[in-house]
Amino acid sequence: MNTTKKTLRALTYLTSLYTPRVHSLHRHRHRHHDNLLSVRLFSAQSQERQDDSDDSHLNNSPDSVFDSAQFSIPDTPKSVPQQPTWDVQHRQRVERAFFKKDLQDRYFKVDDEEEERRRRVLAKALLEAALEGPDEDVDQDQEVLEEDQKSLSVGIIGAPNAGKSALTNFMVGTKVAAVSRKTNTTTHEVLGVMTKGDTQICFFDTPGLMLNKSGHLHKDMKVRVESAWSSVNLYDVLIVIFDVNRHLTRPDSRVINLIKRMGAEANHKQTRILCMNKVDLVEKKKDLLKVAEQFKDLPGYERIFMISGLKGSGVEDLSKYLMEQAVKRPWDEDPFTMSEEVMKNIALEVVRERLLDHVHQEIPYGIEHRLVDWKELRDGSLRIEQHLITGKISQRKILVGKNGSKIGRIGIEANEELRSIFKRDVHLILQVRVKT
Ligand SMILES: Nc1nc2c(ncn2[C@@H]2O[C@H](COP(=O)(O)OP(=O)(O)OP(=O)(O)O)[C@@H](O)[C@H]2O)c(=O)[nH]1
Known part of the structure; x- marks a missing residue:
């Protein structure tokens, strides 16, 4: 790059x-x-x-x-x-x-x-x-004709600190998202754009989309939050990400509600996947299977990935999976x-x-x-x-x-x-x- x-x-x-x-x-x-x-x-x-x-x-x-x-x-x-x-x-x-x-x-x-x-x-x-030096990865030197271009929009949703930015950074290869801190005042943001071969994937953050402990929208921000929630459906793929280590040590009912809500029913217009993140922090790998078991019956998720967005384990599989989901559509960003x-x-x-x-x-x-x-x-x-x-x-x-x-x-x-x-x-x- x-x-x-x-x-x-x-x-x-x-x-x-x-x-x-x-x-x-x-x-x-x-x-x-x-x-x-x-x-x-x-x-x-x-x-x-x-x-x-x-x-x-x-x-x-x-x-x-x-x-x-x-x-x-x-x-x-x-x-x-x-x-x-x-x-x-x-x-x-x-x-x-x-x-x-x-x-x-x-x-x-x-x-x-x-x-x-x-x-x-x-x-x-x-x-x-x-100012960063050039990357090792292959540069996109050859022009891809518009009729050959494939695109995918990916929304990433998760609690603060779930690791959305780290994951995107790993996939996209830029530090930008890591420093563009988000607050509840922000709207959906492009976290990063990955262009490889004929395929371009845009990752979007969906800040502020959390439920309260009883699984409802926060009252004070209801209108704003509702509009943001409905916009989530516009992405081709939705990644629901959570910190699996935290889930095993201090489970958070808001996170569980979010996972359940997003996976409650199959969505024909959108592919949803669940990402168990920070697997590197989990000592007993058997525990990961327990968590996967806990959510495996949710019909909304096509796949469950176990990843470490920071260290990179499992991310290649995830990237490959996303590349496969891309549809024939002209790129949105000129790389x-x-x-x-x-x-x-x-x-x-x-x-x-x-x-x-x-x-x-x-x-x-x-x-x-x-x-x-x-x-x-x-x-x-x-x-x-x-x-x-x-x-x-x-x-x-x-x-x-x-x-x-x-x-x-x-x-x-x-x-x-x-x-x-x-x-x-x-x-x-x-x-x-x-x-x-
Ligand atoms: N060990 C480990 N730490 C991770 C991993 N992914 C993210 N982290 C750390 O978790 C913290 C939060 O990660 P971010 O990527 O900023 O999380 P975020 O979801 O973008 O957070 P918000 O911007 O607050 O929504 C950072 O300190 C990361 O370094 C992981 O896979 N393993």
Whole structure:
């Protein structure tokens, strides 16, 4: 798997946080042209101007601008012009199918701080994925014609800590899911995409889908949870996963209820499988058979797998089984390329991440972060200009630093990372501005 693909995977999830929800149910492919992240507001609270004098001269101060052209950056990678063709159709399809606008607004609102936290985590994930060395596995170099493509959507459901991310990571081979922590405020997320030969499998997390001890939905989140439950049926395959070691030592009635509910009846539209995870932790392997015995009569499950998502035992069988379930259907994710939109997101995230590293944590909430220019030049390099706009002169000072040292540091580091992610020259310009 190459770096671009890893970055793309990281962004698959990242993009979902910001893509405006689309709500019609038609499933045909179409491209999403909205300039999603050109402007991002990070205001957690309203910013009052502290000084009413004319600050416009501050915006012309050379200190407040970082321009990568003024720094010599070693080891410029060879610029490779790319045609961005990544299609966000897959995400849109899921979002269209799963969430309705009003529900979205009422029940899925993530507060700014939480969003900020997630954004940071994701930016990190993105970088890790992008900077990771190439994998050993065979690369998907040959194009597979659309009519030959096979796809499978797989939902993974289980209690927190059951090992959903670890399993997906093992199958997909990326660390992204491990760091994109989920909370009850999130919707279904793509955990990872595996493309092998002519087959592509998309794994989805189904966070927050747990029953209470008496086997009912949690009252406080009923509407949200009900819609999420019904969406579970849309996957081709549903993996119900649980920690078998925990089940043997401290059985949890909520987990048992979940397993029973999902396996209660055969579902002709969906293949359901039960995964006994963390078998590596179980000392007496005979105990595993006892558990399998306990659930074997549930008609909803086609198969029961005993696996260790972390160590990998049994995962190959599971992957093989999933590959066999794939149906002739065009892939949803292009495994090779990144769209311009995704790249823009990356550019903002990377700067944002550096900003948070170098500036006091609370400050970035009051800053408006804009992508003001994005140009792909003829030599394949990118010119990216972003503005950091603040309403407070005191904040401007902090951001700029002594003689422009702070914004310079942020710019140099961000520029370096972007070059490494995009594999081409990046001319990054960051400007700190005061709202006038
Ligand atoms: N020993 C062992 N540990 C595992 C296995 N699978 C997962 N774990 C560990 O269990 C913990 C939870 O795993 P995750 O993959 O994050 O679980 P999750 O279901 O994605 O958790 P949530 O994100 O909270 O829903 C981590 O510390 C994993 O390292 C396994 O097969 N064996």
